[in-house]
Amino acid sequence: MTTPTTLTRLGDTLREPSIYLPTLARIADVRPMTRLESLFTVELPAGLSLNHQPGQFVMVSVLGVGEAPISISSSPSRSNGTFELCIRKAGDLTGVLHTLGSGATIGVRGPFGNGFPIRKFYGKDLLFAPGGLGLAPLRSLINQVLDERRNFGRVILLYGARHPSELLFTDELREWGNRGDVELHVTVDRGDETWTGNVGVITTLFSKIQVHARNTVAVTVGPPVMYRFVLVELLGKGILEGNIYLSLERRMKCGVGKCGHCQMQHVYTCQEGPVFSYAQIRHLEEALS
Amino acid sequence: MALLIMPKAALPDWIDRLCADHRVIGPRPLLDQTVFGEIHTAAELDLGYRTSILPPKKAIFPQQEEILRFHTNGGQVVEPVMDGQPTVVLGVHTCDMHAIALLDAVFTEGHADQHYLARRANTTLVSIECLTPCMEHAFCKSMGTLTVPEDFDLHLTDLGDDYAVDVGSEKGAALVEGFGGVREATDDDYRRLDRAISEKWPRFPYRLEFDVTELPSLLTVSFNSVYWEELGDRCLACAMCTNVCPTCYCFNVVDEVDFTLSAGKRFRVWDSCQLDEFARVAGGHNFREKRAARQRHRFMRKGKYQLAAYNRMGCVGCGRCAAACLVHITPVDTFNELYRRHGAAVDRPKEVRR
Numbered sequence: 196m197t198t199p200t201t202l203t204r205l206g207d208t209l210r211e212p213s214i215y216l217p218t219l220a221r222i223a224d225v226r227p228m229t230r231l232e233s234l235f236t237v238e239l240p241a242g243l244s245l246n247h248q249p250g251q252f253v254m255v256s257v258l259g260v261g262e263a264p265i266s267i268s269s270s271p272s273r274s275n276g277t278f279e280l281c282i283r284k285a286g287d288l289t290g291v292l293h294t295l296g297s298g299a300t301i302g303v304r305g306p307f308g309n310g311f312p313i314r315k316f317y318g319k320d321l322l323f324a325p326g327g328l329g330l331a332p333l334r335s336l337i338n339q340v341l342d343e344r345r346n347f348g349r350v351i352l353l354y355g356a357r358h359p360s361e362l363l364f365t366d367e368l369r370e371w372g373n374r375g376d377v378e379l380h381v382t383v384d385r386g387d388e389t390w391t392g393n394v395g396v397i398t399t400l401f402s403k404i405q406v407h408a409r410n411t412v413a414v415t416v417g418p419p420v421m422y423r424f425v426l427v428e429l430l431g432k433g434i435l436e437g438n439i440y441l442s443l444e445r446r447m448k449c450g451v452g453k454c455g456h457c458q459m460q461h462v463y464t465c466q467e468g469p470v471f472s473y474a475q476i477r478h479l480e481e482a483l484s
Numbered sequence: 485m486a487l488l489i490m491p492k493a494a495l496p497d498w499i500d501r502l503c504a505d506h507r508v509i510g511p512r513p514l515l516d517q518t519v520f521g522e523i524h525t526a527a528e529l530d531l532g533y534r535t536s537i538l539p540p541k542k543a544i545f546p547q548q549e550e551i552l553r554f555h556t557n558g559g560q561v562v563e564p565v566m567d568g569q570p571t572v573v574l575g576v577h578t579c580d581m582h583a584i585a586l587l588d589a590v591f592t593e594g595h596a597d598q599h600y601l602a603r604r605a606n607t608t609l610v611s612i613e614c615l616t617p618c619m620e621h622a623f624c625k626s627m628g629t630l631t632v633p634e635d636f637d638l639h640l641t642d643l644g645d646d647y648a649v650d651v652g653s654e655k656g657a658a659l660v661e662g663f664g665g666v667r668e669a670t671d672d673d674y675r676r677l678d679r680a681i682s683e684k685w686p687r688f689p690y691r692l693e694f695d696v697t698e699l700p701s702l703l704t705v706s707f708n709s710v711y712w713e714e715l716g717d718r719c720l721a722c723a724m725c726t727n728v729c730p731t732c733y734c735f736n737v738v739d740e741v742d743f744t745l746s747a748g749k750r751f752r753v754w755d756s757c758q759l760d761e762f763a764r765v766a767g768g769h770n771f772r773e774k775r776a777a778r779q780r781h782r783f784m785r786k787g788k789y790q791l792a793a794y795n796r797m798g799c800v801g802c803g804r805c806a807a808a809c810l811v812h813i814t815p816v817d818t819f820n821e822l823y824r825r826h827g828a829a830v831d832r833p834k835e836v837r838r
Contacts, residue, residue, distance in 0.1 A: 260739055446765050448737045452594045454755070
C-alpha cells in the first residue's frame with residue numbers, strides 16, 4: 196500500500212502544539228454488529244491520513260466525556276481517508292460513543308503503539324487465534340495479510356466467541372471462509388437453536404489443525420484468561436516463543452508514555468506494545484496476569 | 485558561575501522585586517506545617533522550613549491542570565491551554581531539586597509534554613542548601629540528594645546574617661541582575677560557605693543499611709519476596725504516599741462540562757498506582773488487583789524502574805511518604821528489611837562505596 200504523499204500523517208500533527216490535542220474527526224458510519232459492539236467508520240479532516248500499522252491504536256475522545264484507547268480494526272490496505280473502530284459498550288466513554296450516529300464529531304489522537312511486525316511474517320504460515328473482541332484489532336492484520344496474500348504461507352484462523360450472537364464481522368468470516376486460501380474454524384462456548392458449528396472454548400479448535408511449527412507465526416488476541424490456555428496450545432504445538440504474538444489491553448490515559456496506567460513493571464504498554472512476542476513477556480510478571 | 489552574597493536584610497527588597505513581574509511561590513507556615521504557596525512579601529516566607537506537606541513539584545506539575553478547552557457553539561472547537569506565567573519558586577530543598585530533574589527527563593524524553601515544558605521554561609527555581617536534617621524520616625544522604633543537582637538556577641546557602649547565592653543559569657542570573665542588595669563574594673565568603681557545607685555532612689545520618697548503588701539489584705532479587713504480601717496486608721490503599729511524593733507523576737485525565745453543556749475543559753489530575761482502579765480496564769480486569777502488587781510496583785518504580793528509564797533514582801529520600809503513611813510503611817524500613825532478607829543475593833558492584 197502506498198500513501199499519497201500529499202497527506203499528512205495524523206501522528207505528525209502530534210508534535211505541536213500539544214500531545215494531548217485531539218484531531219476532530221467525523222463518524223461517517225455506525226454499523227451495529229452485536230448487542231454490545233458496533234463498527235464505527237471514522238473520517239479524518241481532508242488532507243489527513245491515519246497511516247497506521249495493523250495492531251496500533253488510537254485515543255478516542257468525546258469532548259466533555261473523556262478519552263480511551265481503542266484498537267484500529269481496519270487494515271491500512273483498505274483505508275481511504277477513513278478507518279474503522281470496533282467498539283464494545285463497556286465503559287463511560289464507549290457508552291456515550293454508542294449513542295452517537297453518523298455525522299457526529301469525535302476526537303482522535305494517534306496512531307499509537309508498535310503494531311504487528313508484518314514484514315517478519317513474510318514467508319511464514321500464519322495462525323490467528325482471536326477470542327471475542329480480540330478479533331477487532333486482529334481484523335486489521337488479517338485483511339492486510341489477505342491483501343498481500345502471496346507474501347505468506349498458510350493462513351489459519353481459529354476464532355472463539357461466547358455465543359453465536361457475539362460473533363463479530365460475520366460477513367467477513369463467511370467471505371474469508373469462502374476464499375479457499377484461509378483455513379477457518381469458528382467455535383462458541385455455548386450454541387443456540389440455530390447454531391450448527393463447533394461448540395466449546397477456543398482451545399478445542401487446536402486439535403483440528405496441524406502446523407509446521409518451525410515455520411508458523413501465531414497471533415492471538417483476547418482476554419488474559421484466554422492467553423493462559425491458548426499459550427499452552429501454541430507452545431504444545433511447538434511454535435517458537437518468539438513467533439507467538441499477543442496484543443495486551445491496558446488502561447491508558449495518555450498514549451504517550453507518561454500517565455503510568457499501562458505500565459507492566461518498567462514497560463509502558465503504549466510505547467513498547469501493545470504487541471509483544473511471548474518471548475518478550477514470558478519473564479515479565481504483570482504482563483499476563 | 486558567580487557566587488554572590490545577599491544579606492538577609494536585603495531579602496524583603498528582593499522579594500518585592502521578584503513579585504513585581506513574577507508569580508512567586510515559596511514555603512509558608514500553615515498550622516505548624518509548611519506549604520508551598522504564593523508569596524507577596526518576605527514576611528510570608530519561611531526559608532528555614534523543615535519540610536513541606538506537598539513538594540514544590542506542584543508549581544510545575546499541579547494537582548489539577550487544565551490542558552484543553554473546548555466548546556460546541558457552531559461546530560466543535562478544541563484548543564490546548566498552556567500556562568507560561570513567569571514564576572519563581574523559592575526555597576526548594578535539594579531532594580526536591582533532584583525530583584524535579586527526574587520530572588524534567590520524564591516530560592522531555594520520548595513525546596515531549598508541551599504543557600509541562602511551557603510551565604517549566606517559565607519557572608526559575610531558587611533552591612536552598614539543607615544544613616540540618618529536616619525530619620526523622622528523611623534519608624537524603626543515603627539517596628545522594630543532600631546536595632543540589634548540577635542544573636540549578638540560583639542556589640542559596642544560609643551563612644547566618646547572609647545568604648550565599650550560587651548562580652547556576654542565565655535564568656537565575658536574571659533574578660539578581662541589577663539588584664543592589666547583592667555583592668560579589670570575597671575570599672572570606674568562600675571560606676564561610678566552605679565551612680557551612682563541610683560542617684553539615686556529619687549532621688545527616690545514613691539511614692539505609694547498605695549502599696544505594698545496591699538498591700536496584702536488591703529490588704530485582706526481591707521481586708517475589710513475601711514481604712510485599714506483608715506490606716499489602718498493612719496498606720490501606722489510601723494513596724497518601726504517592727500524593728505527597730515529589731517524583732510521582734502518574735495522572736488521570738478528566739473532562740468537565742460547564743452549566744451550558746456546550747463548553748468545557750479537559751484536566752490532567754494527579755493519580756495514584758495505589759488506588760484500586762488504577763490498572764483496571766473497562767472490561768473489569770484489574771492488572772494490579774492486590775495491594776501487595778501495588779506497593780511492590782511503587783517501590784520498584786522508586787528504586788529501580790526510573791533509574792533504568794531515566795538514569796535518575798525514583799526516590800529522593802525526602803521522607804514525606806513515611807510521614808504521611810497511616811500504617812507506618814516507610815521506604816527506609818522497606819529497603820532495609822528487604823536487604824536483611826535478600827541482601828545476600830544482591831549482585832554487588834565490585835567496589836562498594838560507603
